[in-house]
Amino acid sequence: MAIKSLDKASHSISLCMIVKNEEKYLEECLTSVRECADEIIVVDTGSSDRTVEIARSFHAEVFLHPWENDFSKHRNQSLGYAGGEWILWMDADERLEPGGSSSIREAVTLQDADSLLLTMVCFFDNRTRQSWNNAIKLFRNHRGIHFEGIVHNRVVGCQSTKFCPAKIYHLGYDIGAEDVRKKFLRTSTLLRRAIEEEPLNFKHHHDLAVALSSVHRFRAAVQEGLTAIRLHEQALSSDINILWTYFVVASSYYNLRLPDEARSVAEKALSLNPDHFDSYFVLASVCADQDDMDGFSAAYDRFVEATTRYRENPHLAGPLLVNKIDEQWRLEIEYGRLLLKRGKHKEAEEKFLIASRISSDPAAAFRLAAAICRDHSQPASASRLLGKALESGIEPHRGKFEKALNRKAEGQLHGYSTDIRHLLGLESKPPELLYPLGVEALKIGEYASAEEHLSDAIGKGYDHPEVYNGLALACKYQGKIEEAMKWNRKALESDEENANALAHLGHLSYDQKAWDSAKRYYSRSLIADPRQKSVLFHLSLLALMDQDLPACVSYCDRLMELLDLPRERVIERIQDIGTIYEEVGHAFHRLGENRMHQEALSFSNSLKGKPQ
Template sequence: MPTSDTLNPKPTISACLIVKNEEKVLATCLQSIRNYVNEIIVVDTGSSDRTVEIAESFGARVYHHPWENHFSKHRNQSLAYARGDWLLVIDADEELPHGSADVLRDAVKKAGDADALAVLLECPFDRRQAKAALNSLRLLRNRRGLHYEGRVHNSLIGVKKALCTPARLLHHGYVADRETQLRRFKRTTELLNLDIAEDPANPRPHHFLAAAYLSENRLTEAVGEAEQALTLFEARNQLDHNYLWSLYIAASACFDLGRTDQAETLAQKAAQTNPDHLDAFYLLTLIAYARQDRMRFSTGREQYLAIKSRIRTDPGRFGEMVHNTFDSEWRLHLLDAFLNIGDSDDERFRRLLDLSQSLCPDLFLFFQQTAACYWQQKNYAQAKDQYLQALALRPGDTGTLWVLAHAYEKLKDDQSRIPLLEKLLQIDPQFPHARFQLALACMHREHFQKSYDLFTEAAQAEPGNRLIPINQALCLRGLQRYTESIQASESIATREPPEQIALTGNLAYCFYALRQWEPAALYFLKWRDLQPESPEPLIHLARISIERREIERCVVHCDRLLTLLGLNQN
C-alpha cells in the first residue's frame, strides 16, 4: 500500500469491492490497484474459499455481511466503509491495465466539481473472441450521497456532473469458466425475475434478462424479453443507451434466427434513434453481406469505421452507450474480401485478408470465419484448409472437428472424415449426431459390421432418428444377410419419399441377390415409379427379364432406359 511519502495524500482513493468465492481472480484485481489506492475495502458476502485470506494479504479491510440477493445493498455497504476522497468501484474479476491507474490518479486531481468519472470498460466475451466497450462511472466522489439502486445490474443515483477519462478497465466476467458462467446466469435471471414481479412496468430488468438470454444463445427468449423492454422504454419515452442496447439484442438475435427483415428493421430503428450507434451499423453491414448488396455493405462499413474512430477520439460524446461490436472491425474487412471475390482482384482480396487477420483478437477465430466464408462460396477444399489451420491451434476443439468432418463429407473423402469423427467421439462421446455420421462414413467405406454396430449405439442417443433402422437394413445387405435385411426393411413404415426409395431399392437388391426374380421385379418396378429419373431400376428389370428369358420385356425396359438417358434407340 502506498504511503504519504510516495503518494500525494490529497485526493485519496478507496477501492471498494463486494466478493464471494473469488479466489481464482481476486489476486489479479488487487495486484493491479494496490500501489495506486490508499485503502482497499472488501465486503465479503459469505466466501467459503480463500477469498478473505487473499484480500487480507493485500492489506484490505474486510467486512462480513451475509448475502441478501441485492447487489446494490452490498455495493453501498462497501462505499459506506470507505474513508477516501474518491471511491474506485471495481469487481473481483476486473483489473486496471498497465498505465490506467496513473491516468485515474491524474484524473481525480483535475476533476474540478465533477462528482463521478468514467473509464472505458472493456469486456471480452465469447472466449475472448469479441469485445464490448462502454463508458462506466467507476470513480465516485465520496460523501456526496451517491449510491446504487437495483437488485442486480445496479444504477448509480445522484450524479450531477460526470467526466470521461482515457483510463481503461478490463472486465473478465464474461470469459469465466463454464460452471461459473452458468451459476451467474442462474443467479442473475432469478434476481431479474424478482425485479419484474415487483415492478412489471420497469423496462430495465426485461432488458438485462434479454442480454442474459443472448449470452447463452437462447435467441427466441432474448427477442421476447428485448421486445418487452422496448415497449416499456417507449412508453416512458426513455430512448437511452439501454433502449439502444435492447434494439441491438433483438436485432442480433433475429439475424441469427434467420429473421433478416425483422433484424434490419430493428437495426435501422437504432441507427435513426442515434446515428452514432456503432452496433446498428455493424448489423446493417452484416445484413447487406447476407444479401450480397455491395453498395449497402460499403456504406455500412464506412459508417461503422467512422463511428469507431469517434469513440476512440471523443469517448465522452457517447455517454453510457454500450458498444457490443467494438472489436469486430476485422470481420467486416474479411466479409469485404469475400463479397468482391469474383472481381479477379487477387491483390485486394489478399490485402483485406491480411488486414482482417492482423486485427482479429484470436487467430483461431479468423481461420474459422474464413473457412465459413469459403464454405458459403461452396469452395469446400479451401474451407477444409482453413479449418485444418484452426484445428492446428486447438486440436481438441469439438466444433472444428465436426465442421471439418462435414467438409470432408462434401469432398467425398470418408477416409479422412472417419478419424476426425472418431477423435470427436473420444473427446465427447455424447456429441450430437456424431456417432450417426461416423456410422454413415463407415458404411460408405463398406465397413458394414462396424457401421451396423455404430448405428445400434446411435439409436440409444437418437431414438427418434428413422434413418438409423433404414441404414441398418442397408448394412445387413452389405453383410450379405439378405433375409434379415428384407425383414428389417419390411418392418419399417414411412411416407417420406427418400426413405421409401431407400427401403424399396434395398428390398429389390436383396431379392435380386437371392435370385427371387418375381419379388425383385416387383420392387424394382415400385422403385421406378418412386424415382422415374433413376436408370438403376430399368437396368435391373432388363437383367431380370433376361434371367427369366422374357426377351420382349427386356427390349421394352431397354428402350425406356435409352429414352431416359437420351440415347438413340438404334
C-alpha cells in the same frame, strides 16, 4: 501492499468490493490497483475458499455479511465502511489497465466533478468478442451517491460526471457455456423478481433480454427487448442504452433468421443515432446473407468509420454500451465470402488476411475463412487457410476436425469418416466441439455416438434448441421415437416457434400416420419459416390425401418456386399434379434429398396410374 494515509488533501481513494469465492481472480485485481487505492474495503458474502486470506494479504479491511440476494445492498454496505474522499468500485474479475492508476490519480483532482466515467472492456468467447461502455466507477464519498438495482447495480445521485481516460478489463463473462448457463439461471431469477416488483421499469426487461440472448433464447429475448423499448417510449426516457436494447432485438431477429425484422429494428436504432455502429454491423450481416454487395459495402463503410472514431474518442459515446467494437474482422470475413461468390478469389483472400491481422484470435479468423472456401468449392484455398490456422495456434482437436471437413470437401469421404470416427473415440474433447462433432456423427450414421456427444454438449451448457433437435434426430434414427419427440419438445421449451423442432415433430407424426398432428406441426413450422421445402412437400401430400386439391396446388406452387421449377401451367386433371410431383422428385434428387425424391416419384406414379 502498504496502505497510504487517508488524507483529504491527497484526494484519497477507497477501493470498495463485494466478493464471494473469488480466489481465482482477486489477487490480480488488487495488484492492478495497488498504485491508486489508499484503502481497500471488502464485503465478503460467504466465501469458502481463500478469498478472505488473499484480501487481507493486501491489507484490506474485510467485513463479513451473509448474502441477501441484493447486489446493491451489499455494495452500499461497503460504502459505509469507506473513509476515502473518492470511491473506486470494482469486482474481483476486473482489472485496471496498466498505467491506469496515473490517469485515475490525475482525474480525481478535478474540482467540478463528483463522479468519473471509465471505459469498461468486457471479454467473451476466449477474448474473440468485446463490449465497451463508459461506466461510473469513481465517485465522491459522503455525497449521497449510492447503488440501486437488485442485479445490475446502477450508481445514482451523481450531479456532475466527467470522463477519465482509463480502461477496466472485465473477465467474468469470458467463461465456458456451462458457467454461462449457471450465471443465467442466477441472474434471470433475480431479474424476474425485479420485474414483479417494478413491471414498468424498462431496464429490468432490457437486462432480461440481454441475459436471454446470452443463452441463445432469441425469441424470448426479442419479446423482452420489445417490451423494454415500448416502456422506454412510454416513460419518455432519454436513456441512451435503449440503443443496446435495439441491438439485442435486431441481432436476436437475425439469429432467428428473420432478416427483414432485423433490418427494420437496426434501421430504427440508426434513426435515433446515425453513428450506432452495432446497428451497422447487423445491417451488414443481413446484406451479406442476402448477397447484397452494395448494401453490405455501405453498412461496412459506416461501421468502420464509426468504430474508428469511437476507439479514438471513447468519451463521445457517453454511457452507451457497444457490442461490436472489436469485430470488424468478422465483417472482413463476410466481405471475403461475397467476393468469393463473385469469382474474385485474390481479393477475397486479401480480406481473409486482413481479418486474421486485426482479430484478437487469428486462428479463429483463418478457420472461418477456410470454412467459407470449403463451402464455395475452393478446397485448395481451404486447406491453405486451415494451415495458417494451425500455425496460429488453433486448438488441436478443432484443427483435426476442420481437416476432416476439408477432406469431405475434397471428395475424400473415406478419410473424412475415418477422421470423424477417430475424434468420436477420443476420451477428452473441448466442450465447444461436442455439438459440431455430434452433427457430423449423424451424417456418417454413427447415431449412438451422436446421441452421446449431443447429450454431453447439453451437460456442458450448450443447450440451445438445435442441440436438442440434433439429439432428436439421433434418437429417431435409432428407432427411439418417443425420446426423439421428447427432445424436439424440449427445443420448443426454449423457443416455442422453433421451425426445425416443429418440422421434425411433423415428420415423426407423418411417419406414424398421425396425419392431424403432422398437419398441426407442419403448419406452425411453416409460419416460423416459410421456405422449408420438406414441410411444403409433405403438406401438399396431406392436402392431396384430404382431396383438398386447391390447397395441394398452392403448396406445390410455393415448393416449385423454392426449387426454381417453372410454375406457369394449367391443372386440368389429377395426372397434371402427378407430373408436378415427378418434376419435384427430380429436383429433390439433384439436391441429394433421396427420401423425398422417392416419395415424390411414388405419388407421381400413383396419380398417373403407373405401377409402383
